[in-house]
Amino acid sequence: MATEVIEKGTKTINVFIADPLSEDGIFPLRQETELDLNIIIDTGLAPEELIAKIANVDVLLVRSQTTVTREVIEAAKNLKLIGRAGVGVDNIDLTAATEHGIIVVNAPDGNTNSAAEHTIAMMTSLARYIPQAFNTLKNGKWDRKSYVGVELKNKTLGVIGMGRIGAEVAYRAKGQRMNVIAYDPFLTEERAKELGITKGTVDEVCAAAEFITVHTPLLPETRNIINKERFAIMKDGVRIINCARGGIINEDDLYDAIVAGKVAGAALDVFVEEPATDHKLLTLPQVIATPHLGASTVEAQESVAVDVSNDIIKFYKTGTVTNPVNMPSIPKEKLAQVEPFFALAEKLGKFLIQVTEEGIQQLNISYAGEVANFDVRPLTANAIKGLLSTNHGSHVNDVNARYLAERIGMQINEHKTTTAKGFTNLITVEIITETEKHTVAGTLLNGLGARIVKVEGFVVDVVPEGNLLYIKNQDKPGSIGRVATKLAEKDINIATMQVGRDHVGGSAVMMLAVDNEVTTEDLVYVAQLENIDEVKAISL
Ligand SMILES: NC(=O)c1ccc[n+]([C@@H]2O[C@H](COP(=O)([O-])OP(=O)(O)OC[C@H]3O[C@@H](n4cnc5c(N)ncnc54)[C@H](O)[C@@H]3O)[C@@H](O)[C@H]2O)c1
Numbered sequence: 001m002a003t004e005v006i007e008k009g010t011k012t013i014n015v016f017i018a019d020p021l022s023e024d025g026i027f028p029l030r031q032e033t034e035l036d037l038n039i040i041i042d043t044g045l046a047p048e049e050l051i052a053k054i055a056n057v058d059v060l061l062v063r064s065q066t067t068v069t070r071e072v073i074e075a076a077k078n079l080k081l082i083g084r085a086g087v088g089v090d091n092i093d094l095t096a097a098t099e100h101g102i103i104v105v106n107a108p109d110g111n112t113n114s115a116a117e118h119t120i121a122m123m124t125s126l127a128r129y130i131p132q133a134f135n136t137l138k139n140g141k142w143d144r145k146s147y148v149g150v151e152l153k154n155k156t157l158g159v160i161g162m163g164r165i166g167a168e169v170a171y172r173a174k175g176q177r178m179n180v181i182a183y184d185p186f187l188t189e190e191r192a193k194e195l196g197i198t199k200g201t202v203d204e205v206c207a208a209a210e211f212i213t214v215h216t217p218l219l220p221e222t223r224n225i226i227n228k229e230r231f232a233i234m235k236d237g238v239r240i241i242n243c244a245r246g247g248i249i250n251e252d253d254l255y256d257a258i259v260a261g262k263v264a265g266a267a268l269d270v271f272v273e274e275p276a277t278d279h280k281l282l283t284l285p286q287v288i289a290t291p292h293l294g295a296s297t298v299e300a301q302e303s304v305a306v307d308v309s310n311d312i313i314k315f316y317k318t319g320t321v322t323n324p325v326n327m328p329s330i331p332k333e334k335l336a337q338v339e340p341f342f343a344l345a346e347k348l349g350k351f352l353i354q355v356t357e358e359g360i361q362q363l364n365i366s367y368a369g370e371v372a373n374f375d376v377r378p379l380t381a382n383a384i385k386g387l388l389s390t391n392h393g394s395h396v397n398d399v400n401a402r403y404l405a406e407r408i409g410m411q412i413n414e415h416k417t418t419t420a421k422g423f424t425n426l427i428t429v430e431i432i433t434e435t436e437k438h439t440v441a442g443t444l445l446n447g448l449g450a451r452i453v454k455v456e457g458f459v460v461d462v463v464p465e466g467n468l469l470y471i472k473n474q475d476k477p478g479s480i481g482r483v484a485t486k487l488a489e490k491d492i493n494i495a496t497m498q499v500g501r502d503h504v505g506g507s508a509v510m511m512l513a514v515d516n517e518v519t520t521e522d523l524v525y526v527a528q529l530e531n532i533d534e535v536k537a538i539s540l
């Protein structure tokens with residue numbers, strides 16, 4: 001994972017809370033005694049103020065007000081984790097976080113109910129003109145004629161995005177005796193049936209509904225999904241609700257559709273630009289709005305803050321999190337299956353990067369035997385960590401390993417097979433550069449730890465630790481002795497030596513574990529020997 005587990009008393013962890021969070025929700029952080037947490041609450045900061053205060057922060061906690069830009073991330077030199085107390089992470093530069101190996105966690109479940117209830121409240125208010133009528137009454141007018149509403153019963157609600165909130169809204173709409181038609185790329189006929197709704201395309205949803213509500217994240221595919229063309233196919237007098245994200249519905253097109261009388265009204269909790277106090281949609285009497293209150297209930301705020309607080313603690317105590325946004329989420333039991341192989345995978349990568357001077361174009365990792373039954377993504381990440389260690393050092397971790405590799409154009413292929421050629425488990429890592437191909441394989445021996453068991457196809461048995469010398473030579477008499485003599489002349493003591501060859505008199509390899517670090521000068525000295533093709537020093 002992205003950090004070392006912190007022992008009590010060894011490090012103060014600075015947790016910076018930049019948006020108002022429920023005090024009850026951060027109780028797990030307040031009462032934590034095994035970690036030295038320094039909780040700093042400083043909300044409502046302008047971007048430059050946040051940047052000025054973030055240099056020593058380890059954990060940044062936000063809701064939706066604070067925008068965590070690349071500049072913020074790059075100013076936070078110690079940052080390990082960003083916690084989002086809520087669902088949407090569109091206020092966090094995920095690419096920058098991933099690139100810097102910072103894990104982002106959210107709280108996806110805590111505000112589902114709150115947002116669903118708010119959506120239903122907005123739909124009902126819209127249908128019955130409750131905000132407008134209340135406003136008139138507050139201004140001393142008893143106006144019953146202007147606010148004749150419509151009923152929800154027997155109307156069709158169109159839902160775009162049938163995730164957690166969409167499904168809860170559909171369930172409640174059924175309770176209002178509405179018909180529900182929904183579009184979601186992941187909605188199956190079976191799930192639609194289970195929810196008692198109809199599945200349709202976006203256009204079918206738009207054409208069928210009297211009320212339309214959106215519940216997708218804001219993504220390139222969902223931005224402006226409700227636009228001029230879609231308004232055109234809707235029923236006259238349709239009512240629109242957006243309690244998800246500004247921008248899913250095109251605001252200019254919505255304005256025009258209301259002014260043209262096509263849309264009878266809209267209920268908006270979210271806007272493209274927030275705060276939206278001076279928005280042209282708010283000038284229309286048909287529009288009712290709330291200032292991004294979907295998640296603003298005592299219960300939801302406590303719940304999301306508890307969830308992210310617990311994830312921070314879990315991260316520092318176990319190195320794992322429950323709700324990661326920018327790395328694969330692997331249950332603890334599954335992670336435990338592959339954890340013993342982490343160091344081996346990393347060392348195989350580290351071995352190969354020291355064998356070549358060329359850029360790696362392709363990485364092929366094969367998992368054989370028992371390990372092939374596990375989720376091997378963290379192992380591939382560890383092998384990449386090893387491969388990138390010479391260029392990125394400790395900057396590369398589980399969060400950014402794959403990202404950094406792909407950014408430099410490395411193609412990554414994973415292969416699994418249950419037959420491990422005599423080993424219980426075998427991990428084979430192959431790299432392909434412009435002109436070279438190198439392979440190393442390793443295993444975990446029961447009770448004996450990790451071993452490198454094959455190098456470039458030659459069988460060896462090497463403990464992957466310390467200083468190694470990898471020598472390619474011709475299988476000719478005297479080669480081994482000459483190498484040993486030359487190393488002795490340089491005062492380099494050989495701890496162990498393994499040799500392998502393809503056939504008698506053919507190509508051979510020597511793998512030597514030596515007690516001292518080997519300099520470039522020493523390598524040149526050995527490489528000059530007769531029948532020696534290549535000498536590499538490898539430090540593991
Ligand atoms: N107003 C608020 O305060 C508030 C509170 C909570 C959540 N939200 C927002 O509500 C939205 C939904 O949250 P959720 O918890 O239900 O998320 P979710 O991830 O459970 O559901 C989102 C759904 O959108 C679907 N989707 C993705 N692309 C789509 C597309 N092109 N067309 C149709 N559907 C698509 C996904 O398949 C998924 O089922 C998010 O944008 C979240 O940020 C707002």
Ligand SMILES: O=C(O)CC[C@@H](O)C(=O)O
Pocket residue numbers: 063064065085086087088089111292294295296
């Ligand atoms: O922080 C909030 O109140 C809004 C949260 C909401 O928009 C979300 O996406 O979870």
